[in-house]
Amino acid sequence: MAGRWIETWEPEDETFWREKGERVARRNLWYSVLSEHIGFSIWTLWSVMVLFMGPEYGIDPAGKFFLISTATLVGALVRVPYTFAVARFGGRNWTIFSAVxxxxxxxAAFWVMEPGTSYGTFVAVAALTGIGGGNFASSMTNINAFFPLRKKGWALGLNAGGGNIGVPVVQLVGLLVIGTLGASHPRIVLGVYIPLIxxxxxxAALYMDNLRPVKNDTGAALEAVRDPHTWIMAVLYIGTFGSFIGYSFAFGLVLQTQFGRTPLQAASLTFVGPLLGSLIRPVGGRLADRYGGARITLATFVAMAAATGVVIHASGTASLPVFLTGFTALFVLTGLGNGSTYKMIPGIFHTKALARGLDGEAAAVHGRRLSGAAMGLIGAVGALGGLAINLAFRQSFQASGTGTAAFWSFLAFYGVCTTITWAVYLRRPAPAPARAQLGYAEV
Incomplete structure (x- = not known):
C-alpha cells in the first residue's frame, strides 16, 4: 500500500533490489521529482516577477538583484533543516508538508504583486519563496536512501535534473504571459502554480513511502561536519550548482540591464540555458557512474573557465550573440557538473569506509549514513554560491554598468575549483599502506 512506513530497506542486496526495491524506489523517485520541480519553480519565481516590474514599480536594477538575492539566501539556509526533516518525519510525510x-x-506574491506595494513588502515575500529551495535538500536526502550506490549517480541526477527544470518552466510560463497579455499580468503566473502545488x-500522499531505517544520526552529522571532504565538496558544489541557480536568477536581469532587452525579449531567452542545464544533469550523473565523478567534474570546470572567457569577451564588446553562446554553454556545463559532483559525495564516503576496513553491506551502510548527513550541508553551501553570484552582479552593475567584473571573479573561482578537484581527487598520492590509499578517481 502506497504511503506506508517501510520497515526494512536493503538496496545493496541484489535479490531485494530486483524483486521489490527497484519498483518502489522508482515510484518514489518520480513523485519526488514532481514536488521538487514545483519547489524550484517557486524558489526562482522572482527571476520572473522582476521582468514584470516596469518603471511604475520604482525599483532600480540593484533593487531587483537584491530581491532575487534574498530568495537565494533563504533557499540556501533552509536546506539544512530540510535535510534532517526526512529522517524525523519520513520522506513521504515531509514531501507532503513541504509541497503544501x-x-x-x-x-503572498499573488496578493502583493502590483505597483505601489512597498519595497520592504516585496523583500519579505521574496524571502518566503526561499522555502522552495529547501525542497531540493529533503528530496535528495530521501532519494539517496532509496537507491544502491551503483545507481545513485543516475537516480540523484534524474531527481535533481527534474527539479531543476522547474526553473525554465516557470520562466516559460512568464514568457507565455508576457508574450500574450503583456507585462502587466504577473498574477496569472502565480495562479497557474496554485493548483500544481x-x-x-x-x-505525494497517495504514492510515496516513508523509510523506517532512515533515522537522524547526530553522530553522523557531527562526523560529516568534521570531515574535510564535506567542505571540499561544498566548494565544488558552489562552482556547479551555485553557478546554475545564480545564473538562472540573474540572466534575465543581465539581458535587460546590460543589453537593453525588453521584458518580452529577455523572457524569450532566459529559459533556454536553465532548461539545457537541467536536462543534462542526469547525463552528468550517468557519465560519473561510468568514468568517475572526479574526472567529469575536472573536465567540467576546465570547460566552464573557457566558456566564462567567451562571456567576458562578449560582455566587453557588447556582442549579444556571442554572449548568449557563452552563457548557454555555462548553463549546460553547470548541469553536467551538478550531476557529477553529487555522484562523488556517496562515492567518497563509501571509499573512506573501505579504507577503514569495512566491506560489503557494512561499508555501504556507513557510506549512506555519512553521505546523507553531508548532502544537506553541501547543498546549503552550494546554494549560497547563487547568492554570491547575484551580489557580484549587483556590485558590478552598480560600479560600472556591466557584468564584466563579476565574470572575471567567476573565472578565478572556476580556476580554484579545477585545482582543488585535481589535487584532492585525481592527483596520485604518495606511496602508503594499501588500506590508507583512497581511490578517489572513481568516485
Whole structure:
C-alpha cells in the first residue's frame, strides 16, 4: 500500500533490489521529482516577477538583484533543516508538508504583486519563496536512501535534473504571459502554480513511502561536519550548482540591464540555458557512474573557465550573440557538473569506509549514513554560491554598468575549483599502506 512506513530497506542486496526495491524506489523517485520541480519553480519565481516590474514599480536594477538575492539566501539556509526533516518525519510525510507550504509564498506574491506595494513588502515575500529551495535538500536526502550506490549517480541526477527544470518552466510560463497579455499580468503566473502545488502534495500522499531505517544520526552529522571532504565538496558544489541557480536568477536581469532587452525579449531567452542545464544533469550523473565523478567534474570546470572567457569577451564588446553562446554553454556545463559532483559525495564516503576496513553491506551502510548527513550541508553551501553570484552582479552593475567584473571573479573561482578537484581527487598520492590509499578517481 502506497504511503506506508517501510520497515526494512536493503538496496545493496541484489535479490531485494530486483524483486521489490527497484519498483518502489522508482515510484518514489518520480513523485519526488514532481514536488521538487514545483519547489524550484517557486524558489526562482522572482527571476520572473522582476521582468514584470516596469518603471511604475520604482525599483532600480540593484533593487531587483537584491530581491532575487534574498530568495537565494533563504533557499540556501533552509536546506539544512530540510535535510534532517526526512529522517524525523519520513520522506513521504515531509514531501507532503513541504509541497503544501509552497502555497504560502505563492499566495503572498499573488496578493502583493502590483505597483505601489512597498519595497520592504516585496523583500519579505521574496524571502518566503526561499522555502522552495529547501525542497531540493529533503528530496535528495530521501532519494539517496532509496537507491544502491551503483545507481545513485543516475537516480540523484534524474531527481535533481527534474527539479531543476522547474526553473525554465516557470520562466516559460512568464514568457507565455508576457508574450500574450503583456507585462502587466504577473498574477496569472502565480495562479497557474496554485493548483500544481496542490497536485504535488496529493500525489505525494497517495504514492510515496516513508523509510523506517532512515533515522537522524547526530553522530553522523557531527562526523560529516568534521570531515574535510564535506567542505571540499561544498566548494565544488558552489562552482556547479551555485553557478546554475545564480545564473538562472540573474540572466534575465543581465539581458535587460546590460543589453537593453525588453521584458518580452529577455523572457524569450532566459529559459533556454536553465532548461539545457537541467536536462543534462542526469547525463552528468550517468557519465560519473561510468568514468568517475572526479574526472567529469575536472573536465567540467576546465570547460566552464573557457566558456566564462567567451562571456567576458562578449560582455566587453557588447556582442549579444556571442554572449548568449557563452552563457548557454555555462548553463549546460553547470548541469553536467551538478550531476557529477553529487555522484562523488556517496562515492567518497563509501571509499573512506573501505579504507577503514569495512566491506560489503557494512561499508555501504556507513557510506549512506555519512553521505546523507553531508548532502544537506553541501547543498546549503552550494546554494549560497547563487547568492554570491547575484551580489557580484549587483556590485558590478552598480560600479560600472556591466557584468564584466563579476565574470572575471567567476573565472578565478572556476580556476580554484579545477585545482582543488585535481589535487584532492585525481592527483596520485604518495606511496602508503594499501588500506590508507583512497581511490578517489572513481568516485
Amino acid at each position: 507550504s509552497l502555497l504560502v509564498p505563492t499566495l 496542490v497536485l504535488a502534495a496529493v500525489c
